[in-house]
Amino acid sequence: MQYFSTNFKLGILGGGQLGKMLLSECAKFDIHTIVLDPNKEASCSNLASEFFVGDLMDYDTVLNFGKKADVITIEIENVNADALEKLESLGKKVYPSSKNIKTIQNKGLQKLFYKENNLPTSKFKIHSNIKSIEQDITSNSLTFPFVWKSAQFGYDGKGVKIVENKDELSELPNVECIVEEKIKIKKELSVIVSRNESNQESSFPVVEMDFNPNSNLVERVICPANISMSIQENAIHIAKNLSKSLNHIGLLAIEMFLTHDDKILINEIAPRPHNSGHHTIECCFTSQFEQHLRSVLNLPLGDTSIKIPGIMLNLVGENKNEGEVLYENIDMIMKMPGVTPHIYGKKKSRLNRKMGHITIVNKNINDAIEMSKEIRKIIKVTSK
Numbered sequence: 001m002q003y004f005s006t007n008f009k010l011g012i013l014g015g016g017q018l019g020k021m022l023l024s025e026c027a028k029f030d031i032h033t034i035v036l037d038p039n040k041e042a043s044c045s046n047l048a049s050e051f052f053v054g055d056l057m058d059y060d061t062v063l064n065f066g067k068k069a070d071v072i073t074i075e076i077e078n079v080n081a082d083a084l085e086k087l088e089s090l091g092k093k094v095y096p097s098s099k100n101i102k103t104i105q106n107k108g109l110q111k112l113f114y115k116e117n118n119l120p121t122s123k124f125k126i127h128s129n130i131k132s133i134e135q136d137i138t139s140n141s142l143t144f145p146f147v148w149k150s151a152q153f154g155y156d157g158k159g160v161k162i163v164e165n166k167d168e169l170s171e172l173p174n175v176e177c178i179v180e181e182k183i184k185i186k187k188e189l190s191v192i193v194s195r196n197e198s199n200q201e202s203s204f205p206v207v208e209m210d211f212n213p214n215s216n217l218v219e220r221v222i223c224p225a226n227i228s229m230s231i232q233e234n235a236i237h238i239a240k241n242l243s244k245s246l247n248h249i250g251l252l253a254i255e256m257f258l259t260h261d262d263k264i265l266i267n268e269i270a271p272r273p274h275n276s277g278h279h280t281i282e283c284c285f286t287s288q289f290e291q292h293l294r295s296v297l298n299l300p301l302g303d304t305s306i307k308i309p310g311i312m313l314n315l316v317g318e319n320k321n322e323g324e325v326l327y328e329n330i331d332m333i334m335k336m337p338g339v340t341p342h343i344y345g346k347k348k349s350r351l352n353r354k355m356g357h358i359t360i361v362n363k364n365i366n367d368a369i370e371m372s373k374e375i376r377k378i379i380k381v382t383s384k
């Protein structure tokens, strides 16, 4: 099929910042895009070839949207996967598949998949409610501390809680959840792999992620990760195995924990471009967004090697009350060599809302790390 400068239409569910960066790559290849998002002011609203407002979780909305497209992909996994299954049965290409989206939408199903496929992950148990957790505590089969995760609809760390005692347990929502062993983490790593219909596969270099302990949000990504060659190889091996076991098409981002005895455990996965891959725009020969496009369209996958090492800093709202966004001192950081801001186009800033990111590239990663600390002190996202 010819995609470039033709009537071909790529449908994208979700019109946030990931969609926006994906659209830049579509523009590069002159691919016609249609985007669906519930927010009429979404980042993609003025960039897609056609933009539709609608509920991503509504069966009919997703079905009718999908019928307009030749290939359908996602930039967010909380979409109506039954509608995608129906579209598949109608002969539409949906990548990632509705089956994989369904598995990934539920953290319990994700964990079961790792277990069934002998992929390393932390010990866990699925619970349908809090009472079931309390029973395990009473019978001494569960001890504090442990990690509670909502099975569905958690994002940006909002569905995760390290539970230290009974009082904290009572504060949790009474929903289907998983309880995980609390891991002593040496580093959090991420590997983004991709596959296409022709079974070609590729992996981006392993990166290190630093989290903000208060918000649970990724604060900084370091590329490449400062780990031994054997750990890198192991991480990539596990990631490719996982993608193959899922028969996944498109990008798959795999968040991992490196333990103090250098074991790798899969934490969670995302079937789309990921926050841990934004640096690839400046740091790699092919960006994660271009690679996603290449994979879902069964085009040859691009070269993922590092052009230049770099750091990605997330820019999140620091203002408590929602207001019109203001990026303070952005001109100052733009004077620094190798610094590129990405602004997501969200008009309103609020506390911990992802508003943009900054990439800092440098031949010497330690210099980039030092610069990232300086930039963190200078730049501020707030409201007018």
Ligand SMILES: Nc1ncnc2c1ncn2[C@@H]1O[C@H](COP(=O)(O)OP(=O)(O)OP(=O)(O)O)[C@@H](O)[C@H]1O
Pocket: 122, 147, 149, 154, 155, 156, 157, 158, 159, 160, 180, 181, 182, 183, 184, 185, 188, 211, 216, 217, 218, 255, 267, 268
């Ligand atoms: N079993 C665990 N042991 C220790 N820490 C954990 C464990 N599971 C999660 N965490 C911590 O909580 C963070 C968020 O967990 P997780 O990635 O599962 O949630 P999330 O809501 O999907 O976050 P995001 O969408 O931002 O990736 C992890 O990055 C890690 O720092």
Ligand SMILES: [Mg+2]
Pocket: 157, 255, 268
């Ligand atoms: Mg996570």
